[in-house]
Amino acid sequence: LKDEYDVIVVGAGPAGSMAARFAAEKGVSVIILEKDRDVGYPVRCGEAISKAGVEEFIPIDEKWISAKINKFALVSPDGCEAVIEFGDAGYVLERRIFDYELAKTAADKGAVILTKAYVNGLLFNGDKIAGVKYEFRGEQKEVKGKIVIAADGVESRVARWAGLQTYTDFRDMECCVQVTASNINIDPNTLYFYFGENIAPNGYLWVFPKSGGCANIGVGVGGMVGKKKSALSYLNDFMDKKYPDAPVLTSIAGGVPSTPTLKKISAPGIIIAGDAARQVNPLSGGGIASGMIGGSIAGRIAAESVIRNKPDHIFSYDIEWNNRLGKRHETFNRIKNGIYNFSDEKFNNIAASFLKAPGNKRSLRSLFTVALFNNPSLLIDIAKVFI
Amino acid sequence: MNLMKRKRNLIWSLIKHNMFRQAKTGILLIDIISSKCDLCGCCVGICPEDAIELKESEIFIIDERCTNCSKCIWSCPIEAIKFNKDGVPV
Numbered sequence: 001l002k003d004e005y006d007v008i009v010v011g012a013g014p015a016g017s018m019a020a021r022f023a024a025e026k027g028v029s030v031i032i033l034e035k036d037r038d039v040g041y042p043v044r045c046g047e048a049i050s051k052a053g054v055e056e057f058i059p060i061d062e063k064w065i066s067a068k069i070n071k072f073a074l075v076s077p078d079g080c081e082a083v084i085e086f087g088d089a090g091y092v093l094e095r096r097i098f099d100y101e102l103a104k105t106a107a108d109k110g111a112v113i114l115t116k117a118y119v120n121g122l123l124f125n126g127d128k129i130a131g132v133k134y135e136f137r138g139e140q141k142e143v144k145g146k147i148v149i150a151a152d153g154v155e156s157r158v159a160r161w162a163g164l165q166t167y168t169d170f171r172d173m174e175c176c177v178q179v180t181a182s183n184i185n186i187d188p189n190t191l192y193f194y195f196g197e198n199i200a201p202n203g204y205l206w207v208f209p210k211s212g213g214c215a216n217i218g219v220g221v222g223g224m225v226g227k228k229k230s231a232l233s234y235l236n237d238f239m240d241k242k243y244p245d246a247p248v249l250t251s252i253a254g255g256v257p258s259t260p261t262l263k264k265i266s267a268p269g270i271i272i273a274g275d276a277a278r279q280v281n282p283l284s285g286g287g288i289a290s291g292m293i294g295g296s297i298a299g300r301i302a303a304e305s306v307i308r309n310k311p312d313h314i315f316s317y318d319i320e321w322n323n324r325l326g327k328r329h330e331t332f333n334r335i336k337n338g339i340y341n342f343s344d345e346k347f348n349n350i351a352a353s354f355l356k357a358p359g360n361k362r363s364l365r366s367l368f369t370v371a372l373f374n375n376p377s378l379l380i381d382i383a384k385v386f387i
Numbered sequence: 388m389n390l391m392k393r394k395r396n397l398i399w400s401l402i403k404h405n406m407f408r409q410a411k412t413g414i415l416l417i418d419i420i421s422s423k424c425d426l427c428g429c430c431v432g433i434c435p436e437d438a439i440e441l442k443e444s445e446i447f448i449i450d451e452r453c454t455n456c457s458k459c460i461w462s463c464p465i466e467a468i469k470f471n472k473d474g475v476p477v
Contacts, residue, residue, distance in 0.1 A: 035443050044427060118442050135442075155428025160437050170433040175464035223433070223462050231464035253464040255429030 001112065005031045006306045007299070008132055008145035009111075010119045010158050012039045014288050015274025015295035016151035017102040018057060022299030023149075024109035028306045030299075031143065032106065033117040033134055035152075040099030044254035045288070046178060046216055048191055048208050050090040053289025057102075057296070060091075064101060066210040067092040070189050076351035077196030077344040092191075092208050092216070093288070102292075117141075122148070122161045129162060129269030147302045147314065148270045151295060154255045156276030162267055166276065170223040174203050174256040174285055175231045178218030179239070181246040186215060195347050200234055201225045202340045203285075214249065220256060220285060222340070258282040260330040266317045273298040279325070283332040283339075290325055297321055392454040414474040416455045419446055423467035430459035430468060448475075 007023045009016045012034035024030045036042070048069065054060065069090045074082045107113055114136070121133035123142060131144035150158035159166045184207070186192065192207040199205050202222025209215050219235045231253075239246070257278040265277040273279065274291035281290055297320050305313035342350075419430075419439075424446055431439045431446075438452035439459065460468045 037443065042426075116443065120440075153428060155431035155441050157431065157437060167435050167437070168432050170458040170462045173429060173433050173462050175429055175462055177464045223458075226463070227461045230466045232466060251425075253425040253427040253429065255427060255432050255462065255464070257432060 001031075001114070002029070003142075004131075004144040005029045005112070006145065007031075007147050007149060007302045008033065008143060009149045009151060009299075010132065011035075011151040011153055011274070011276070012103050012113060012115070013099060013151060013153060013274060013291065014102055015276075015279070015291035015298075016149070017099070017106045018292045018295030019149045019151055019271075019273050019299035019302070020111040020113075021102075021106035021109050022296045023303040024106060024111040024299075026300065026303035026307060028303045030106075030111040031145075032103070032111055032113045033119050033132065033143075034113065034115045035118040037116050038096075038100075039103040039113070039115065040096040042252060043095040043250075044252055045095050046176075046206055046208055046218055046285075047093045047095050047210075048090060048206075049093055049286065049288045051088050053292070054091065054093075056289075057292050058105060061101065064094045064098040065091050066094045067188055067208070069191055069209075071187065071191070073187075073190050073192045074351070075192060075194045076347045077199065078348045078351075080348065080351035080355055081192075082351050082354045083190070092210055094210075119152070119158060122158070127268075132158070146269070146306050146311075149273055149295075149298050149302055150270060150276050151273045151291075151298075152276050154257055154275045156272070159267075159270060159272045159276060162270045164262070164264060164267055164270075164272070166262060166272065168255075168257040168259065168278065170226075172257060172259040173223045174220040174258045175223060175226050175253075176203075176218055176220040176256060176285075177231045177235050177251070177253045178216055179235065179248045179252075180210065180214055180216050180250045181239075181243060181248050182212070182214045183246050184209075184213060184215035184217070184243060194238075195342075197344050199238060205234070205238055217243070220258075256280060256285040256287065258285055258333075258336065260333045261321065261326045264318065265321065266314045268311060268314075271298045271302055271314055271317055277321075279321070279329075281332055282329055283336045290329070293325060294321060297324065392456075415448060415450050415453055416471055416474060417448055417453060417457070417459065418469045418471040418475045419448060419459075420467050420469060421446065423465060425465055425467070427464065429462050429464060433458055433462045 006028035007030045009020045009032045020030045072084045118135045123131035188209045194205040203220040205219040265272045273294040279290045279294040280287040301317045436452045
């Protein structure tokens with residue numbers, strides 16, 4: 001362990017690991033500081049990801065795939081299931097193994113990983129960020145670095161210490177709880193999404209299949225909803241109604257910052273990536289793929305900036321991220337706001353008219369058509385996604 | 388410094404929690420029940436004052452920074468944060 005590294009990455013999730021890997025690949029020295037004892041644990045995630053999202057970064061390996069997905073089922077408040085088929089749409093992952101493998105790819109490129117290292121402050125040299133302070137097994141330590149990549153997740157504080165405003169408005173935070181239950185009798189290749197004011201207001205409830213008859217059942221509700229009723233009680237209501245006897249294997253909580261990316265995700269000496277920068281698809285709440293993309297851009301730009309000795313180069317991260325996904329997420333956010341304002345009646349109407357179409361003509365497109373018919377103002381936003 | 392903010396927030400908290408007579412000003416009234424807490428970090432992410440510290444297996448509120456705004460209570464998915472009208476020992 002050296003006293004000084006070129007790049008310091010805080011957090012060993014998908015974004016942090018990718019940032020470290022892409023920086024180390026360019027030949028700079030990298031250290032990852034992770035606060036927990038294990039990389040990849042505790043899992044705080046629904047674990048679904050699109051096929052393209054994984055394949056960009058790591059070859060598919062059966063050991064971290066729990067289920068293969070080729071269908072989506074959108075369930076309306078009155079129980080109608082609108083099933084949409086895709087070719088090879090995606091996977092449900094085994095995150096504790098997946099994150100571990102991702103971190104290993106970073107280590108293979110030469111990144112140093114330190115677990116149980118809790119970052120609790122930044123080192124400054126004048127105005128410039130010169131490294132981080134961290135607590136390691138009860139001892140306060142310091143490590144110097146040229147660039148800090150803050151990939152410290154939804155509970156991000158590192159960027160705040162650098163003077164960026166990064167906290168999420170509580171109304172935009174999707175508060176989630178999830179259980180992994182066994183003996184769930186569902187199609188093993190379908191992701192189920194439940195909508196409705198009594199099921200998950202300002203959010204949705206998901207049932208994602210996993211191997212061996214298990215499933216991740218979780219609910220995310222908007223922060224405003226939490227004032228009256230917590231996400232936990234919504235999930236308990238659903239479990240009591242639908243799967244009262246299912247044994248629960250794990251239960252977790254977590255927050256999804258479902259807003260577009262922060263306005264400013266880089267500052268002198270610091271780059272923010274992943275959930276910390278709110279690089280989350282606000283419509284689906286999915287953040288694994290976009291976190292990895294954000295991390296990879298962050299890592300590459302940090303390394304380039306070190307190699308060329310141009311500290312200003314890191315500001316191009318904002319532009320590159322916006323071109324890659326940032327603008328898209330803004331549109332998704334508008335669609336989300338449209339959909340979350342739908343009433344139960346509207347959801348029921350959409351599902352009913354969708355089911356009237358003959359089976360072979362049911363696609364995401366026809367679902368959108370019906371949704372548009374119910375809410376024409378969505379048209380503009382959807383058009384922007386495809387243009 | 389935060390005393391002003393605390394007093395202002397207190398009014399809203401009092402209306403919300405309907406306990407005008409009992410609560411005290413100027414002291415920490417937000418209580419994280421560590422036995423219930425899952426250490427998910429939701430509250431840390433929404434805290435506008437950067438007043439919650441989350442380590443590997445412990446979580447606590449930094450008394451000098453907290454303004455009792457109650458946002459963490461609403462955002463907690465598992466009801467592990469409560470408003471304590473008598474004040475929380477620091």
